[in-house]
Amino acid sequence: MSKLAWDDFRLIKAIADAGGLTGAAAALDVNHSTVFRRLGQIEEQLGHALFERRKTGYVPTSAGEEMAVLASRIDEDVTAFGRRLAGRDLAPSGEVRVTTTDTLYLHMLLPIFADFRAAHPLIRLDVVIASQTLNLSRRDADVAIRASDSPGETLIGRRLADLNWAVYARAEAPATAEERDDPTALFRRIWVTLGDHLGYVKAARYVRDHVEPERIALRSSAVLGLTEAVEQGIGIGPLPCFIADQRPGLVRLLPPRPEFTTGLWILTHPDIRHAPRVRAFMDFCGSELAKRRALLEGTV
Known part of the structure; x- marks a missing residue:
């Protein structure tokens, strides 16, 4: 048996996740025939069937399930490595990707971001306006400023105020x-x-x-x-x-x-919390938002 490549694991995981070839092809941005051909090659190479072909879709065999689980673990390890590497910045420079809502952005955060840029001109901001929660663990964003009663056990940060x-x-x-x-x-x-x-x-x-x-x-x-x-x-x-x-x-x-009432939080992932650019941004915004606590809580 020749060695398997990482792309082979990705393909098996994509088929298992999608339950078929069409969804896997879309997830991998390749055509259906490529997925079909490559799956046949991998199964021939291994000498084992990795999926049962049913009318309802592709169901992993025990070997296919094991390969998909291993692919998930590898993907998580690679993602974690990327987060740790991103946390090793030596100076407060680079980009901070921030997710928040349109209301907070327009009515509270923009002046704070302007002051932050004046204080840290080497740090660029990429602001993602979204009402849904982005996944900080997957690096969809570096920092979230959002209203939540349960911000997530895997994230770190602080509650800045009650959003009344x-x-x-x-x-x-x-x-x-x-x-x-x-x-x-x-x-x-x-x-x-x-x-x-x-x-x-x-x-x-x-x-x-x-x-x-x-x-x-x-x-x-x-x-x-x-x-x-x-x-x-x-x-x-x-x-x-x-x-x-x-x-x-x-x-x-x-x-x-x-x-x-809902809590207003500023959050990041533990793997990048010590990155100078992230720490500088969170410290600055946390301090400025704390000064506006009375306005956020409606006690002005």
Whole structure:
């Protein structure tokens, strides 16, 4: 038996992951016939069938399963080596890839990033705006600044503040005396809220659980769009305090609600935490965000 190459392991893992040749070809960016031909060559080389061909797809044999597991382990080791190597920078220079949300980026982080660049001109920033969580373990990003109640046991960082929300209306429609005495009276107003895409946000769940569907005039897939809808008077709705409190066209109807609160974290992977560029970025941003804690928590 001649030696197997790493690409052979990758191919077997791709077929096992996809359950067939078409998905494996797409994952490897090759055509179907290449995967089919190469699988036949590997099986002939090993003298063992690696997959059972069924109508529902390709199912690994014990040999195929063992090879796919070994490929996963090799891939993880290579990824870990890359992370450790990236953590050995000798000076605060290079690139830091940061993931955050559009609301934090536009309404909180951009001035901090500008000040950071002035203080560290040799460090470039690659900012990835995403509502979903990127995988820091796979180096999808170096640093995450995000709201979370469970940031992940494999990551390190610190909780910077409580990210508080409250219910707001346009300034011309403040809470009535009845609503101040009995906040449940607000449920008789017309509301706007986040759409299903952001249905996991606590404030969105609150509206879904307490407001009758026919009283929800608008759903927005973006927090910034929701903010504009409230300011235009389409309805009342929950908004982050650090955005809404800076808009004179909005007024709070209720104090920040504890059931809306989420922690604001700055996080990285342990393998690169000592990289000078990562450490410089996290220390700087952590310090600057801590200065803005009152705004984030709605206690200004």
